[in-house]
Amino acid sequence: MTLDVYGRNEVVSHLAEMAGLKFTNARSDYRILNPEEIRLLAEDGLVEIGAHGVNHVNLANQSIEVQWEEITECKTQLEDIIGRPVKSFAYPYGGLDNKAEMITRLLQQAGFHIACTNEPSPVDKGSDLFWLPRFLVRDWSIDDFAKQVRGAFVG
Numbered sequence: 205m206t207l208d209v210y211g212r213n214e215v216v217s218h219l220a221e222m223a224g225l226k227f228t229n230a231r232s233d234y235r236i237l238n239p240e241e242i243r244l245l246a247e248d249g250l251v252e253i254g255a256h257g258v259n260h261v262n263l264a265n266q267s268i269e270v271q272w273e274e275i276t277e278c279k280t281q282l283e284d285i286i287g288r289p290v291k292s293f294a295y296p297y298g299g300l301d302n303k304a305e306m307i308t309r310l311l312q313q314a315g316f317h318i319a320c321t322n323e324p325s326p327v328d329k330g331s332d333l334f335w336l337p338r339f340l341v342r343d344w345s346i347d348d349f350a351k352q353v354r355g356a357f358v359g
Contacts, residue, residue, distance in 0.1 A: 239285045246286040254292035255279050255316070262297040264304050271307060275314050291317040294338075298322040308334040324356065 220226065237245070246253045257263065257274040258281070266274070275293070282290045293311055298321040311319050311334060318333045325337035339356055341349070 242285050253282055253286050254294055255282055255290050256294050257296045260296045263307050272310055275310050279314055293319040295321055
């Protein structure tokens, strides 16, 4: 069964209550950036701020209305914070099983120029701009990071 964000939060809240815990919607070590931190990060110019949805739902399992709201609301919020257009999007749960032509059309209608999956593969001149592969980076040591990069490109 696939739940929307409200159903998911209701189940997690109920489970937390049963365990005698308070549901806070996020782990303290996985907190999201606040608007000021996003603005400062965007100001630096080293990174591009891209959208990822408002509630981190699997878009392929949502109605078109929810998909549109997730796509446009996150874009609007981020643009208000950083003061410039947000052109890239990363699919929440962005595996190939989530590839849907309708989502691509919605992203284009919302004004995005590219979208990334979490499928590991090099980008080449034939890559679909709305289904770009990318390599996930975890909280690795520098040695582990170097090993991952070498493995991805050397084979």
